[in-house]
Amino acid sequence: MTTTMTTDATATRVAVRAASVTKTFDTRGGIVTALQDVSLDVAAGEFVSLIGPSGCGKSTLLRLIADLETPTSGELSIFGKTAERARLDQDYGIAFQQAGLLPWRTIAGNIELPLELHGVPKAERRARATELLELVGLGDLAGRFPDQLSGGQQQRVAIARALAERPSLLLMDEPFGALDEMTREYMQTELLRICAETQAAVVFVTHSIPEAVFLSDRVVVMSPRPGRIAEVLPMRLGATSGRADDLREDPRFFEMVTAVRESLHGGAPSGRGEDR
Numbered sequence: 001m002t003t004t005m006t007t008d009a010t011a012t013r014v015a016v017r018a019a020s021v022t023k024t025f026d027t028r029g030g031i032v033t034a035l036q037d038v039s040l041d042v043a044a045g046e047f048v049s050l051i052g053p054s055g056c057g058k059s060t061l062l063r064l065i066a067d068l069e070t071p072t073s074g075e076l077s078i079f080g081k082t083a084e085r086a087r088l089d090q091d092y093g094i095a096f097q098q099a100g101l102l103p104w105r106t107i108a109g110n111i112e113l114p115l116e117l118h119g120v121p122k123a124e125r126r127a128r129a130t131e132l133l134e135l136v137g138l139g140d141l142a143g144r145f146p147d148q149l150s151g152g153q154q155q156r157v158a159i160a161r162a163l164a165e166r167p168s169l170l171l172m173d174e175p176f177g178a179l180d181e182m183t184r185e186y187m188q189t190e191l192l193r194i195c196a197e198t199q200a201a202v203v204f205v206t207h208s209i210p211e212a213v214f215l216s217d218r219v220v221v222m223s224p225r226p227g228r229i230a231e232v233l234p235m236r237l238g239a240t241s242g243r244a245d246d247l248r249e250d251p252r253f254f255e256m257v258t259a260v261r262e263s264l265h266g267g268a269p270s271g272r273g274e275d276r
Contacts, residue, residue, distance in 0.1 A: 094170075115128060129160075170195070
């Protein structure tokens with residue numbers, strides 16, 4: 001893959017482009033290479049999951065996209081812009097494993113926070129919070145506080161907050177990792193519904209193979225440190241917008257789970273991560 005940035009013609013259809021991205025950290029024990037020569041495109045509206053062993057650089061790649069870290073080498077663009085420019089333009093929203101809600105603000109107030117910080121008028125903030133609470137199925141809880149909500153409800157609020165500024169890209173770092181299995185599966189289905197309605201692209205970090213398979217258009221399998229893309233697997237399960245709980249019992253689902261598992265336990269990187 002070429003390391004040049006996207007042209008104006010392709011910038012509208014490529015949400016994320018990583019070209020030969022490497023990230024090293026200077027630690028007391030010496031230089032640690034978290035990512036090495038990672039190249040990947042994520043299309044606008046596409047759901048891509050990153051999976052791999054702990055320490056393989058999944059979250060580091062997400063942080064680079066979010067402009068929370070800077071690549072040591074290589075090039076990274078978000079909708080044809082630098083990561084910094086995309087951050088300033090609020091092109092993406094981000095959600096972590098912990099919802100990170102402010103306990104002294106109501107649910108609506110938490111959703112309104114990014115809009116408030118960017119000077120959006122109060123009436124507009126309220127209208128947007130109301131719209132998003134309906135989107136995530138919490139329309140009757142606007143005046144409650146975070147400690148009055150379940151873990152799954154708090155994560156729905158965190159997703160709503162990430163969508164507050166209408167981003168075209170969602171960055172999600174194990175957002176359902178702390179939830180029980182039943183709630184987690186429900187949230188996965190809800191996330192696909194929300195993505196279908198917003199048409200946002202998603203880069204999703206997870207340790208769960210079934211979760212990655214159920215949610216994704218493609219699963220990116222990463223190798224142990226230094227993190228490389230070992231393989232990119234298309235999920236042959238139909239459009240993500242049409243997936244429902246019964247897919248988890250479909251033989252095709254188990255086939256894809258097996259394919260990801262075998263890739264995770266496979267040998268050296270195949271280079272197929274540079275197919276787009």
